[in-house]
Amino acid sequence: MTVHHDTAILLISCPDQKGLVAAIAQFLYQHNANILHADQHQDAESGTFLMRVEWDLQSFDLALEQFHTAFSPIAQQFGMHWRLAHATQRLRMAIFVSRYDHCLADLLYRYQAGELNCDIPIIISNHHDTQWLAQAYNIPFQYIPVHKDGKAEAEAEQLAILRHHHIDFIVLARYMQVLSADFIRHYPQRIINIHHSFLPAFHGAKPYHRAFERGVKLIGATSHYVTEILDDGPIIEQDVARISHRDNLDDLIRRGADLEKIVLSRAVRLHSEHRVLLYANKTVVFD
């Protein structure tokens, strides 16, 4: 959804209760909000209420720095987890990449085309292979090699750079190093990975080889938030493509690359537009 206005986005999750929507709608109405999009979801099994509402700030009579104070009584009454985002304050994304460049190229093209509502202050790589792409799109590129037994040092260097650039979230665009639990704790629910299979099928290494051996009729790709358990974090987006015996292993890898880049770019777009809510190790995506 292209953003034409200066808008605010409110994301809420809480136990489902009567009067929730009335209270939120009344609050926004009182402050003269012009609601552009509102999505809500009731999970009947867990009794959870989730909501995303976006409104035009032009007529809104409450300064965003005062929102917290004004909204807190309602939030406390209903036991809400909530956060407010200001659409024109674009998130700052760092891209980690190794040698495969298809996801990076796709993200950079979409960034340049204005499709992604975020900035890219830095690309970090343990190889030099993709530096030309960073240069073509005028994005700073930082080479940080990850030597055997040197992961801790490399991660310290990465973290320093991320802090320096005030990074909001990290995208692993086929970054071939496993991040440490310690690193992940610095960006909880803010590291997005692309796995080259339809998770949970073929989690772990070499999914295309294993898909080929198993003789599946569809291959997939999965974008998910990174948690300490490998390939187990909340899934943001997935897609599949049909294959046949006419596709050899190289074809699977080539066709899978197309899935990977589309699935990852969709996840980045959804995250950047504050459309993803996390709950119970899964996501609700208001698209």
Next chain:
Amino acid sequence: MTVHHDTAILLISCPDQKGLVAAIAQFLYQHNANILHADQHQDAESGTFLMRVEWDLQSFDLALEQFHTAFSPIAQQFGMHWRLAHATQRLRMAIFVSRYDHCLADLLYRYQAGELNCDIPIIISNHHDTQWLAQAYNIPFQYIPVHKDGKAEAEAEQLAILRHHHIDFIVLARYMQVLSADFIRHYPQRIINIHHSFLPAFHGAKPYHRAFERGVKLIGATSHYVTEILDDGPIIEQDVARISHRDNLDDLIRRGADLEKIVLSRAVRLHSEHRVLLYANKTVVFD
């Protein structure tokens, strides 16, 4: 969405205005409604607001027969088109069919399996071919032949039967006769057709033959409300399937039949659950 509760469904369309959601939510909250699902949509281009809200009637303190009186002030204030549905009062559907039986068989199976939130008081056909299916599922079957120059008489007979059975909406399950404008006027926006192409491609007769000749790589099916202009009514649901040169015309017809029945059954389910809103000759489907 399986209905487990006795619920009410409110469908609204009106010019988009501030305070709309607050007013509706406040009204429902005041009457102690437990909202189960709420979907809304703002069409920015036409400035239209559309909403579907469903709530549990168990705690609701307003009798449904008093809803109209109670809600009218809000409806008038915002210039709403609206209607209320009571989920346990199942709609009454008549099926029209000719010789092809795949859509009928699919609808009857789903009806018997409890997938469709409607009743089927009558099947009407201009042929005897599908009578065995009606008998297998214990649905009354009425043979009404349509003779050349006898369409008016046939339609009069059909209308009498529909009235007799208090039919709410009609499904044309590959019914091969074009209905007159007069007939359609009796069931405005309440006749659902399945067309065996991806409309607007190949509207009119023999779409599979024309798709085969044109060499398209996908075939489709479209379910839509019937209007006086052939194959032009608001589209409820569409889907496609990939074909190749290995598929001859018979294969297209066979594979298309699978599309037709799935697309039509989805449309019937969506209509029966009051998930389809009409506006500007198109639909908003809250699924």
Next chain:
Amino acid sequence: MTVHHDTAILLISCPDQKGLVAAIAQFLYQHNANILHADQHQDAESGTFLMRVEWDLQSFDLALEQFHTAFSPIAQQFGMHWRLAHATQRLRMAIFVSRYDHCLADLLYRYQAGELNCDIPIIISNHHDTQWLAQAYNIPFQYIPVHKDGKAEAEAEQLAILRHHHIDFIVLARYMQVLSADFIRHYPQRIINIHHSFLPAFHGAKPYHRAFERGVKLIGATSHYVTEILDDGPIIEQDVARISHRDNLDDLIRRGADLEKIVLSRAVRLHSEHRVLLYANKTVVFD
């Protein structure tokens, strides 16, 4: 592909070698075969050649009972595994079913509509629930309960009935009992199962529950030949459907049922038309 002719089908797999196609084509040409369809595949990694060729028997000057003798020299020269099928000699399929009836209903409808190139001499079930469907389609139905500790007796009874009806292959249309290794050995590569997930994801029990918990964005169904390792046999066909947070567990089950029946019916059609070749625990499907 609708069969209009009396045709023969030759299925071949062997080590890939020069002259293979020339030898086969020359043999068929010498006997005046009018080839209708020919598909071949070279698996470069394993050096395997696989072929399916179908020809019109009208002009063919070799009686099918003499085919074996005439073709054996070529088969031996190239080390072929091969078999000949006569399209008009329809395979005899037994359907095993428990309580869920959607796959059975779909198979029976397609059988009656002439879509499946096989006969159905018997339906075997450990429950009475689907008997009405068997009756509606005039197919003999045999109730064989499977008591705790009584699986061996039940399987003995099943095998006797299968032998009596000269069954060629078995379809497990959501049959909820695990077959013994001994039973499977009687019908090697001739038992087709439908699993309600995108294998290898969620193999084993309750796949929809696990898919819901994991928060996947697509659900799937897989039809495969049964081997002694549960849910591990060669995959014939798979498909998926997109889901969202708006789909609860009941929706997953309902939408999955549609996938299951379509995927299973496709697999049955492909098997019945001799389009599936097995090799290296996977299939080549010449569709």
Next chain:
Amino acid sequence: MTVHHDTAILLISCPDQKGLVAAIAQFLYQHNANILHADQHQDAESGTFLMRVEWDLQSFDLALEQFHTAFSPIAQQFGMHWRLAHATQRLRMAIFVSRYDHCLADLLYRYQAGELNCDIPIIISNHHDTQWLAQAYNIPFQYIPVHKDGKAEAEAEQLAILRHHHIDFIVLARYMQVLSADFIRHYPQRIINIHHSFLPAFHGAKPYHRAFERGVKLIGATSHYVTEILDDGPIIEQDVARISHRDNLDDLIRRGADLEKIVLSRAVRLHSEHRVLLYANKTVVFD
């Protein structure tokens, strides 16, 4: 299919006759060809035989310059249209582009990644907007404005450049000018266009606007050879994506752009690998 060998590809279409495959296979076998891929198709309705066969040249004992003489007797006997391609002699592709750059960016990325079996000697544009992309990928860029009443001059200039670069085929990567019949005649069946709809639906201008107005539930893209009748040439590839009321016109355009680039790149790959046969204003694609 990645090309690992130096291979030759033979494409044949002719009236279907007995002995065809035997004659071709025998010819290749006599010259010690190691067949890597062979696909054939019999169109029963028109009685047409179509074939693509690819073999390794390493062991082939016939020089390609002598192929024509050696194969002609067979070709004449069966009335074949045929052509031979040498896989390592990459086709030379010119790209025409206007302002929209998504298709160009995708083609250039795939070219650089080695996915396209062709060379790109020149990009021609009536605007300067995409020049930076051409420079990033080191491809010569020629600006040729097309003034009102100046199309003939512009086309003359384009043709001169195409000849200079020995161009084999042209790709219109969202080139917004209609080519003259005269221009098209210089590259019969060798100009590939991308149309931003599921043809034949919404042929002509502004398909996304018309799709939005019509309320279709899927949008599409079509790649086809250009003929003198607008948007009517043989279709090479098509695909669709599901949309909903939540997608406004901008979303349709953005999501359609993803379809367009994938569909066009697939068509270019298929054409470059000599996988497309034309017949009866449609294509057979041996993929």
